[in-house]
Amino acid sequence: MDFSFLGKSVELGRIDGELRHLWETDDASTKASLVNFALYNEDPRSLADNHQMVARLTREHACRALLIAVDRDQPAPAARAWITAHCQLANGDRAICSEQVAFLIGGGGAEMIRNVVFAHLDSDLPLVFWWQGDFSDAFEDRLYSIIDRLIIDSGSWSRDPAGQFARLQQAHEDPSSRFVVNDISWTRSFHMRQGLAHCFDDAPSLRALPTIDRLQLTVAPHRQVAGLMLVAWIAARLERGITTDGSDVRLTDHHGQTPDIRVEVVDDPKPGVCIRSLELSGPGCRFQLHHDLGDSHLQLLSDTPGHQMRHVIPADHEDEADLVSEQLQRAGVNRLYFEMIPGLRRLLVRA
Amino acid sequence: MPSNPFKESLISRQRPGPCSLVIFGATGDLTHRKLIPALYNLAVDGELPPQTKVLAFARRDKTDDDFRSELEEANRKHSRQGHDDAIWRHFAESIHYHRSEFQDDQGYASLADRLDQFDHQRGAPANRLFYLASAPEFFEPIMTHIRQADLNRPADGCWARVVCEKPFGTDLKSARSLNQVVSEAFDERDTYRIDHYLGKETAQNIMVLRFANALFEPLWRNRFVDHVQITCAENLGMEGGRGGYYDKSGALRDMVQNHLFQLLSLVAMEPPIGLSADAVRDEKVKVLRSLRPLVGPEQVGANVVRAQYTAGSVDGVVRPGYREEDRVDPASMTESYVALRLFIDTWRWSGVPFYIRVGKQLPKKATEISVHFKATPQIPFNTDAVRGGKNVLVIRIQPDEGIALRFLSKMPGSALRMEPVKMNFHYRDSFGKTSPEAYERLLLDAMAGDATLFARRDEVEAAWKFIDELQHAWHESESPPPMASYPAGSWGPKEADQLLGQDDRVWRRL
Ligand SMILES: NC(=O)c1ccc[n+]([C@@H]2O[C@H](COP(=O)([O-])OP(=O)(O)OC[C@H]3O[C@@H](n4cnc5c(N)ncnc54)[C@H](OP(=O)(O)O)[C@@H]3O)[C@@H](O)[C@H]2O)c1
Numbered sequence: 001m002d003f004s005f006l007g008k009s010v011e012l013g014r015i016d017g018e019l020r021h022l023w024e025t026d027d028a029s030t031k032a033s034l035v036n037f038a039l040y041n042e043d044p045r046s047l048a049d050n051h052q053m054v055a056r057l058t059r060e061h062a063c064r065a066l067l068i069a070v071d072r073d074q075p076a077p078a079a080r081a082w083i084t085a086h087c088q089l090a091n092g093d094r095a096i097c098s099e100q101v102a103f104l105i106g107g108g109g110a111e112m113i114r115n116v117v118f119a120h121l122d123s124d125l126p127l128v129f130w131w132q133g134d135f136s137d138a139f140e141d142r143l144y145s146i147i148d149r150l151i152i153d154s155g156s157w158s159r160d161p162a163g164q165f166a167r168l169q170q171a172h173e174d175p176s177s178r179f180v181v182n183d184i185s186w187t188r189s190f191h192m193r194q195g196l197a198h199c200f201d202d203a204p205s206l207r208a209l210p211t212i213d214r215l216q217l218t219v220a221p222h223r224q225v226a227g228l229m230l231v232a233w234i235a236a237r238l239e240r241g242i243t244t245d246g247s248d249v250r251l252t253d254h255h256g257q258t259p260d261i262r263v264e265v266v267d268d269p270k271p272g273v274c275i276r277s278l279e280l281s282g283p284g285c286r287f288q289l290h291h292d293l294g295d296s297h298l299q300l301l302s303d304t305p306g307h308q309m310r311h312v313i314p315a316d317h318e319d320e321a322d323l324v325s326e327q328l329q330r331a332g333v334n335r336l337y338f339e340m341i342p343g344l345r346r347l348l349v350r351a
Numbered sequence: 352m353p354s355n356p357f358k359e360s361l362i363s364r365q366r367p368g369p370c371s372l373v374i375f376g377a378t379g380d381l382t383h384r385k386l387i388p389a390l391y392n393l394a395v396d397g398e399l400p401p402q403t404k405v406l407a408f409a410r411r412d413k414t415d416d417d418f419r420s421e422l423e424e425a426n427r428k429h430s431r432q433g434h435d436d437a438i439w440r441h442f443a444e445s446i447h448y449h450r451s452e453f454q455d456d457q458g459y460a461s462l463a464d465r466l467d468q469f470d471h472q473r474g475a476p477a478n479r480l481f482y483l484a485s486a487p488e489f490f491e492p493i494m495t496h497i498r499q500a501d502l503n504r505p506a507d508g509c510w511a512r513v514v515c516e517k518p519f520g521t522d523l524k525s526a527r528s529l530n531q532v533v534s535e536a537f538d539e540r541d542t543y544r545i546d547h548y549l550g551k552e553t554a555q556n557i558m559v560l561r562f563a564n565a566l567f568e569p570l571w572r573n574r575f576v577d578h579v580q581i582t583c584a585e586n587l588g589m590e591g592g593r594g595g596y597y598d599k600s601g602a603l604r605d606m607v608q609n610h611l612f613q614l615l616s617l618v619a620m621e622p623p624i625g626l627s628a629d630a631v632r633d634e635k636v637k638v639l640r641s642l643r644p645l646v647g648p649e650q651v652g653a654n655v656v657r658a659q660y661t662a663g664s665v666d667g668v669v670r671p672g673y674r675e676e677d678r679v680d681p682a683s684m685t686e687s688y689v690a691l692r693l694f695i696d697t698w699r700w701s702g703v704p705f706y707i708r709v710g711k712q713l714p715k716k717a718t719e720i721s722v723h724f725k726a727t728p729q730i731p732f733n734t735d736a737v738r739g740g741k742n743v744l745v746i747r748i749q750p751d752e753g754i755a756l757r758f759l760s761k762m763p764g765s766a767l768r769m770e771p772v773k774m775n776f777h778y779r780d781s782f783g784k785t786s787p788e789a790y791e792r793l794l795l796d797a798m799a800g801d802a803t804l805f806a807r808r809d810e811v812e813a814a815w816k817f818i819d820e821l822q823h824a825w826h827e828s829e830s831p832p833p834m835a836s837y838p839a840g841s842w843g844p845k846e847a848d849q850l851l852g853q854d855d856r857v858w859r860r861l
Contacts, residue, residue, distance in 0.1 A: 191397065197357035198401045202369055203475035206355060237356045297438065300401070307474030312441045313397035 001044060006051060006067070006102040007084025015120060018083055019099055029087055029095040032062035035328075036121045040113075041132040042070045044104055050132075051102065056321045058086040058098040061328045064122040067102035070113060070138070074106025079116065110138040117143070128328065129179075134159050135167050145176040151324060155185035155225040162348045165341055172338070181334050182327040184320065188226040188274045191316045192289055193233060195298050196278065198311055199287045204304045211282035213259040215251070218278075220271035225348075227265050227275055232343030233336065234280075242343050244350040273318060291315045367798035368509075369402040369477040371469050373462065375453065375493050376485030377407030378418075381516065383425035386484065387446075389790035394442045395432050398795060402477065404469045405446045408462065410453075418448040431788055453489045459500040466502070476506030480797060482514045487525075490515065491532045498536040512541040514797050517609055518600065519544050519806070522822065523815035530808050539808055543797045548610040548718075549804040550789025552778065553752040557617040557720075558631075560746065560754065567744070568622070570724065571699075577725045577741065578704045580859055581614055584713035586665050588687075588839065594678035601685040603657070606709045608818045612639060613806070614748070615705060618720055619695050628802035632810060639813035643694040644820060651824035652832030654693070656846045657686035660712040663839030670712055670839040684826070684834060687711040690847035692854075704854065708847060712839035718748040721859050743859070752778040752786065 003009075010018045023031055037057070039050045047069045054065040065086075080103070087097040103116055121127060130151035131139065144150065157164045171177055200206050215234065219227030231249075235242050240251035240261065251261040259282075268276050272293035280287045286303045300311040317323050358366060372390075374382055393399040407418060423443065427434045449465060451458025470476045481497060483490055494513075497503050505511040513533060520526025533542055548554055561567055570576070583606060589597060597605065616635035623630040645651050659673040673679060673687045688710030695705065724742040743757040754776045762768040778786065796804055825831050835844035842858070851857055 193357065194397060197355060197366070200355045200357055201366075201401050202473055209356075234357075239356075295437075296435070304474070309402055309473070311401045312438065314395070 003047060003080075003082060003102070003104070006047060006082035007100070009080065009082050012079055012081050012103075012116075015081055015083060015101055019101075022083065022085060022099075029085075029097045031085075032096045032098065033064045033122055033125060034061065035063045036066065036125050036127045037061070037063040037130070038066040038068060038117060038127065039130045039132065040068045040070075040138075042072060042136060042138075043133075044069045044071045046132065047102055047104065051100070053321055053324075054098070054100055055086050057325055057328070059088050060325055062096060062098050063128075064120075064125070065098060065100040066117065066120055067100065068113065068116065069102075069104050071104060071106035077106070077108040077112060079103055079105045079108070079112070110140055110143070113138050114140075114143045118146070130324070132156070135164055139167070139171070141171075141174060141176050144171050144174075144179060147177070147179040149182060149327075150179040151182045151184065151327060153184035153320075155188075155223060157225075161225065162345045165345055165348070169338070169341060172334070181337060182324075183229075183337065184323050184327070185223075185226045186229055186337055186340075187323045187327055188223065188316055188318075189230045189233075190326070191298060191314055192230060192275055192278060192291075195289045195300050195313050196234075196280075196287070198313060199280075199289070199300055199302045199309075202302070202307075202309065204307045205285075205287065205302045205309070208282060208285040208304045210258045211285060212280045212287075213261055213283075214264070214279075214281045215261050216264045216266065216277075216279045216281075218266045218268045218276040220274055220276075221267045222271070223274040224265070225344075228347045229340060229344055230275065230278065231263055231265065232347060233340040235343045236336075236339045242346050244346065249347070249350070274316065367400045367478070367795065367800070369473055369475075370400055370480055370798050371404045371406060371466050371477055372480045372482060372798075373406045373408055373449075373466075374482045374484050375408045375489070376483070377448075378409040378411055378413070378421075379484055381484045382407070383422065384429050385788070385790045386482070386794070387422045388426050388429040388431065389788055389794055391426050391434075391439065391442055392431050392788065392791055393795060395435065395438055398791075399442075400798060402473050403445055404477075406449050406462070406465060406469075407446065408449045408451060408453075408458075410450065412450055413448050415446070415448050419443045419446055422446065431791075453485065453496075454492045456496065456499070459496040459502070463500045463502055470506075476509050478509045478798070479505065479511040480514065481512070482516075484516055487518060487520070487529060490529055494532045494536045503536040510541065510800065511537070512543060512797060512800075513537045514543045514545060514794075516545055518604065519609070519811050520815060521600070521604060523812060523819050526811055526815045530812070534808075540802070542808070543793075543802055544806040544808075544811060545793060546609050546613050546804075546806050547789040547793065548613055548748070549806075550791075550793040551748055551752070552786040553746060553748045554614065554617065555804070556754075557614075557746060561618075562622050571722075573699065573701050573703045575724055576703055577723045578706060578854075578856060579618060579723065580721045581611055581618070581705070581707045581719075582721075582859070582861065583611060583709040583718045584715060584842075584861065585711050586713060586716045588660070588670055588673070588712045589676035589679060592678060594676045597687075598679045598683055598685050602687060602689045602709050602711070603818060603821060607689060607691070607707060608814045609806070609811075611707050611709060612814045612817075614720060615693075615707065616810070618722070619697075619700060619705070621697075621699070626803070628805075629807075631803050632807045636807065636810045636813055637697075638695060639810060639817065641695045641697045641700075642817050643696050644817065645824075646820050648824040648828040648830050648832055651821050654691060654850075655821055655832070656688075656690040656835055656844060656850055657825065657832070658688040658710070658835035658837050658844040658846070659683070659685075660687050660710075660839040661836050663712070663841065665712055665714065665840040672839070673711075686825075686834065688713075688837060688843050688847075690843065690850055692850055704856075706851060706856075706858070708843060708858065710837075710843055713842060714840055715861065716750065717861050719861065720746045720748070722746075723856075723859075745859075 047067055050067045082102045084100050085097040087095040089095055101120055105113055126148040128149040129147040134157050217227050235251045243250050243252050249263040273291050278289045284305050288301045290299045297312040298315040302309040503511050520529050616638040619638045620634040623634045645654050661672040674681050674683055690708040693705045722744045726741050745755040747753045756774045757771050759769045760772045762770050835846040837844040
């Protein structure tokens with residue numbers, strides 16, 4: 001494979017010196033860094049995509065980027081490294097640059113990977129770690145205990161998603177860890193969730209909420225997880241249990257005071273956006289959120305007897321880089337996310 | 352009413368409920384340049400509460416469509432995040448025009464009808480925010496009519512609030528009477544006096560810097576701080592007909608009474624006991640109350656320098672003198688520049704001077720606060736270089752928001768030579784994004800009921816009390832301190848340099 005696009009090939013032991021040299025010879029640029037941003041993938045081909053990804057993300061987020069690719073097929077322990085910088089013009093004159101160090105590591109196991117990360121962090125800055133794909137044995141406590149923010153995409157997990165969530169939860173609860181989780185699949189419905197909150201901001205809609213008996217979701221087939229998260233979140237917010245019987249899914253009231261909500265998750269016949277529509281309805285009322293392909297905004301409709309309200313709010317991003325950029329911008333903890341997970345695991349087991 | 356279960360914790364701040372915003376004087380410059388672009392940008396970010404209605408109150412005859420297209424043009428020019436036709440169209444549907452004189456009873460009766468109609472369309476009564484974007488002389492008729500039409504009384508479970516624009520009075524007496532007028536219609540907790548400096552990101556950051564970092568607070572006192580400077584420089588004069596308003600006001604009343612005293616309070620306040628609006632404002636007002644009064648022409652003359660610019664040039668462009676400006680009285684005694692030496696009589700700040708300067712036609716536009724620390728006591732390092740290079744912490748409010756720290760470092764080489772060097776933090780470089788405009792934050796806070804970034808009645812009155820004495824010495828005493836002068840494009844009068852020179856200090860070079 002040709003990795004020349006990653007910049008200058010350097011020996012691992014000389015990375016710091018080479019980086020210094022990079023800046024010494026350049027007067028017009030300023031090195032900026034707000035976080036250490038590691039992108040980890042167990043496929044060497046990921047380096048090309050991740051290199052592009054960092055080029056895009058550094059437009060908004062100055063960082064020290066560490067691209068780490070693991071080659072599981074390599075027999076003997078070995079590691080290669082490359083350095084480069086991503087620069088953007090600021091105020092039309094000065095270039096603001098982020099450093100990137102790329103690693104290709106083979107045959108060394110978890111410890112070798114971890115030590116590479118440890119050795120090349122910019123001191124004192126937080127570590128954002130994007131773990132791409134399924135968790136492996138390299139995801140262990142001495143690694144995750146130094147992570148401040150863990151980015152994952154649970155929708156990309158290929159093996160036993162419910163088991164992967166259990167693994168994530170266990171790491172998160174481990175006393176040695178302190179990371180916040182940013183799940184790209186969860187971020188895909190961020191504005192949808194805000195939009196749903198908007199729909200119930202007025203009294204007539206709120207009064208109609210307990211009469212709702214149907215939830216319909218149209219989701220792109222490859223984004224099922226994002227859709228199920230939304231269902232699990234709604235159940236958690238309404239304090240409903242989730243019962244499944246074959247394809248029949250219901251949100252049930254433990255106290256039996258409100259009707260069951262029948263859940264239908266429909267594959268979008270024309271996929272293009274992750275979640276095309278979300279509709280909650282009951283006798284005489286309907287709350288609809290709709291996102292059309294190519295539209296930067298979500299259309300909201302609340303329809304209750306004698307009262308109709310329409311509103312637009314920004315729609316969720318579709319593109320992975322935009323989603324990660326949004327995550328890097330937001331602080332926040334994970335209370336709602338982890339509150340939703342037990343319900344999601346039920347739904348995943350059924351699926 | 353039960354609460355909205357989906358709303359909780361999605362976002363870190365309270366999301367305001369549906370609201371009707373009535374802007375009095377809505378055909379004016381402020382609405383076009385600031386308020387509408389701010390609301391539009393809130394809509395773009397999805398922060399504007401759903402079912403918001405904007406009702407624009409002014410006296411000229413216009414249709415909704417006329418008015419919307421005027422605003423559209425202004426928004427294209429002034430919006431921070433550009434202009435998207437689809438979002439604008441939806442947002443503009445919520446804007447309506449209401450033609451009436453401020454003094455017309457009928458106009459308020461029909462205003463009440465329209466607000467009821469909006470509520471009817473929403474299916475429930477909504478909150479009401481009245482924004483006084485008119486000249487202050489109209490506050491009284493507007494407030495009286497709002498009260499007579501019962502508009503200040505919110506429906507059950509809702510609120511009614513008022514936002515007042517600056518200037519809030521021209522002296523203590525007028526501020527008190529405005530406060531009285533407003534308080535007859537609205538409680539203090541529903542009164543939001545705008546000071547847009549407080550909406551700026553860096554002003555808000557002063558408290559974070561001071562109280563969330565263990566590093567600074569222990570040093571933030573007379574034992575370690577030599578003095579503090581606050582500078583607000585503008586490189587413009589009386590362009591665009593500003594002279595008419597400015598000549599009646601002057602630098603002291605236009606800038607110091609409100610904006611600079613707010614910055615001073617933030618820098619000098621004690622840690623608040625909580626982050627509630629009143630906890631913060633309780634501490635801020637104590638600073639203003641502890642300002643050592645300057646009474647009589649002698650004290651004022653010794654501690655305050657006032658000046659006007661004479662003809663000169665800024666950035667290569669020739670500028671007229673202040674008295675030659677459009678709409679300025681040729682015999683004007685209004686100051687376009689003022690520098691003050693202030694003392695805050697508290698344990699923390701005893702003996703530490705606070706120097707404030709603000710002026711027009713200075714070389715550049717910059718607002719910043721600098722905290723100058725004392726020199727180290729140790730003899731071996733206390734050389735001339737050290738004396739000239741004491742530690743300075745600079746908080747840049749605008750433009751180029753950020754923080755810089757100056758400290759001494761050894762120059763490379765075999766001799767022990769020390770030079771001041773600078774550690775520099777720029778908001779833009781680190782956070783990548785442009786900060787929201789002050790008005791976006793402030794409008795949203797007023798809707799969400801967070802008054803932390805608004806001036807409270809006692810703050811305004813304490814500030815005027817101090818300022819009144821200076822105005823009195825200048826304009827009503829028998830031997831008023833002189834009016835100094837400075838050429839346009841210079842850093843102010845030499846008298847201001849002498850004010851610091853007497854104390855063996857110099858103004859920071861910006
Ligand atoms: N402009 C700024 O950037 C700025 C910044 C800070 C503070 N402020 C303060 O904000 C306030 C408004 O400033 P502005 O620049 O927007 O003022 P402006 O351009 O002079 O606008 C005045 C507004 O008041 C209306 N008005 C005047 N007399 C009226 C009457 N008798 N009945 C009904 N409406 C009447 C005018 O309506 P018609 O057009 O229909 O006559 C117009 O909408 C002032 O207190 C100012 O000090 C302004």
